[in-house]
Amino acid sequence: MGTCKYCGRNAGWLSKAHSECKSKHNQGVNDFKAVVSNYFTGRAAAVDVQNFTNRLKVNTFLSEEDICQIADKEIRHYTASIHRPFSPASMRLMDDFLNAVGVAYNSINRKGAVDEFTKKLMRGFMVEYFTGSLTLPVAHQRCEKVLGKFPMVQSNIEDAYLYVLNKAATNFMKNDIISDGNWQKIDDYVNYLQLPVNNLPARYQNSQISRLWQLTILKKLQNGVIPTSNMPAPIMLGRGESIIWTxxxxxxxxxxxxKEYGGRRSGWSFRVMKGVTYHIGSTKINPIEHTYMDLKGTGTLYVTNKHLIFQSPTSAQKVPYTKMIGVTPYSDGIEVHRDGANAKRLTLQGFDSWFLMNVISQIANM
Structure with missing residues (x-):
């Protein structure tokens, strides 16, 4: 005998649900969708959501999974419908809804719907900093207030801030000319929020943020200023040494x-008997050398104001700029020639060489 997945009673041979129970459940799902949609469009109150949810759980077998799926969809619709400038009313609306449905925050946010709402508010506040509507401390304070209600992991918080920085960078670089005021806005934004612009997440490594911050660094080097970074790194830096890029x-x-060896024979031979030949003369062994580029490992290249430092699980190398006698740029890396009788050429591959070549040039002229 089968058991009804809704009411838990006997459903008959090979049956998983009573048709009446299934019909009730379908109606309950539709009713819950309607009340949630009405709530986010201002036609129902939080108390309506709470009362409907409690009643539908009892009368129509509405499950927590049903609530989470419907809530996820409606939260995303609401997030897409709101536009800046954002008011505290949006945050209150979301907070009241999450309390009304009576399901754990992590369950509702399992697929990240609340995170998307939170990031949209944060982006909006930070855009208003770049447009001049809010000061940076006020914009950040509003972001912190949102996070107090709807917490996110650090990677999502950084993503919200980097998203805005990338938009600002794209806008500022449209004409390839960035005003001093915009340079200052960007510098203040990055430093205030302590964003990892010289070690960006994979999503932003080829973004306008990367190119903009590289230009910022080159601008500082041209003015004789060594950029500083508080980015933690598993390498030992010398006195006065700072990581510029990673x-x-x-x-x-x-x-x-x-080195390989090949032989050369000289002299003459004569036959002694069938199958036996006697050779008179000598054999000379000659060494033959050839070179190739040996892969030492794949890891991280740290560009500092004094060295190029490579580190991987299998190899490490520190190259002082003062020991470089030549650098050959390629589209995907550089080749380094070092001073010293036994110094070997190094090839570093896996990045656009434009920025690094400019850094080396600027440091050489300081």
Missing amino acids: YDGVSMYQEKTV
């Missing part, structure tokens, strides 16, 4: 020489 996924190759 590249992940870089492969390092080092020149390697291999």
Whole structure:
């Protein structure tokens, strides 16, 4: 005998639900969709959502899974419908809804619907900083207030801030000329929020943020200022040394020489008997050398104001700028020639060489 998945009673042979129970459940789902939609469009109150939810749970077998699926969809619709400038009313509306449905926050936010709402508010506040409607401290304070109600993991918080920075960078660089005022806005934004612009998440590594911040660094170097960074890194820095930029996924190759030997015979031979030949003369062994670029590992390249530092699980290398006698740029990396009788060529591959070549040039002229 089958058991009804709604009421839990006997449903008959090979049956999983009573037709009446299924019909009630379908009607309950539709009724819950309607009240949630009405709530987010201002035609129902939070108390209506709460009363409907409690009644439908009892009368129509509305489950927590049903509530979460419907809530996810309606929250996303509401998020898409709101536009800046955002008012505290939006935050109150969401907070009241989450309290009214009586389901754990993490369950409702399982697929990230509330996170998307939170990020949209945060983006809106920070856009208003760049448009001049809000000061940076006030915009940040509003973001912190939203996060107090709807917490997110740090990676999502950073993503919200980086999204706005990328939009600002794209807008500021339209004409390839950035005013001093906009440079200052960007610098203040990055420093105030402590954004990892010289070690960006994969999503933003080829974004306008990357190019903009590289230009910012070059501008400082041209003015004789060494950029500083508080970014933690698993490397030892010297006195007065600071990380300027970081590249992940870089492969390092080092020149390697291999010596092989080949023989050369001289003299003459004569036959002693069938199958036996006697050779008179000598055999000379000659060494033959050839070189190739040996892969030493794939890891992280740290660009500091004093060194290029490569680190991977299998290899590490520190190259002082003062020991470089030549650098050859490629579309996807550089080749470094170092001073010293036994110094081997290094090839670093996996990044656009434009910025690094400019950094090396600027530091050499400081």
